[in-house]
Amino acid sequence: MSKIISVFGSARLSEDSVYYKECFSLCDKLAKLGYGIKTGGGGGIMQAANKAAYLNNVESIGINIKLPHEQKLNEYCTKSYLFTDLSLRKQELLKDVQAVIVCAGGYGTLDELFEILTLSQTKLKTMKIILFNKEFFSPLIDFFKNTLLKHNLIDNESLKIFTLCDNEEEVLKYLHL
Template sequence: MGIPEGERAPEEQQIGPVLRRRGQVQPTTTDQRLLDVKGDSDWVHTDPWRVMRIQSEFVEGFGALAELPSAISVFGSARTRPGSPEYDAGVRLGRALAEAGFAVITGGGPGAMEAANKGARESKGISVGLGIELPFEQGLNPHVDIGVNFRYFFVRKTMFVKYAQGFVVLPGGFGTLDELFEALTLVQTRKVTRFPIVLFGTEYWGGLVDWLRTTVVGQGKASQHDLLLFHVTDDVEEAVSLVSKEVAR
């Protein structure tokens, strides 16, 4: 659909902020070109379009989480089985954090994440899940009250840090370790204001802590002071107390 038959093209055309005259007048409107033309779809896989999608994920995440109260991000394995001691500890931790006035943010998946969300929900707290698009992801667990799904890990990580005042890390695998060391690096390099990082489970984390002390610090790859960036505990009340004290500062 262009200029109707028998009618002359206008001498002047305003398209948004652009003025066109004489031979530069276009025969169709912007809406017509958008709605009528079925063009090549390869543009949806280009980097400029990906930048727009990344930007939209930041906007959606900021909009969804901006009004959260003080929050704690809880990390842990998606493979933690319901009814196991680790799962029960996650439920107790989520419950205690909610009772202390914190929103609880997790990766939104099953296992330890579900446990923490469940505990927060049972205590009438705010239960948040930040999901990620994965080939084997099962979706957000049913105990999430506010859920946001992300395509990009780095956008999701930003949300974990930006809207939390501390981290509690339950036993977990590579993803949990990634989130833990991301947090430690940000605190160590002072990219974020210091906030508490609590490792829950002395038996599980003990080997890692020993390796950091004897090998990483022992060989001068980190300083002795860096070992003060985190706490290790088996006690739910102590974990909540540690994050509460740091947040109060």
């Protein structure tokens, strides 16, 4: 099995966004360690991740979706697949990956994150899930703790199925790289 990490994040962020730059730098380090990158194949965060893989000559996979707007395959994918069904696309994004890194994103990224969290309680128990950027994700984790946990809608174990990392070193340490 090849070493692949799936990266999720917004298609809407430009190359000058701090989130784009952080994602590129992290994926550049992962690619230098021989990890291929799998994304949704679009722009923004997905482009940053695929570009880092492409420039390091490792697998750069785009799992694209046919949408009325936004989703055009970025030029840095060395392999791509086109889906018309979001559910099947999400399954493919998780197939044969060693870890999932979720970066800044909107509703689509949050949809993917929540599905991954739900699946990790049942099917993906060994999947490493990283939320990347404490400033971005801390309010969401506060909601998990202060609302969901407080009202017994999740348990303490549900807070242990992911980790929050703020920099590349934390990600590499968590992945034991």
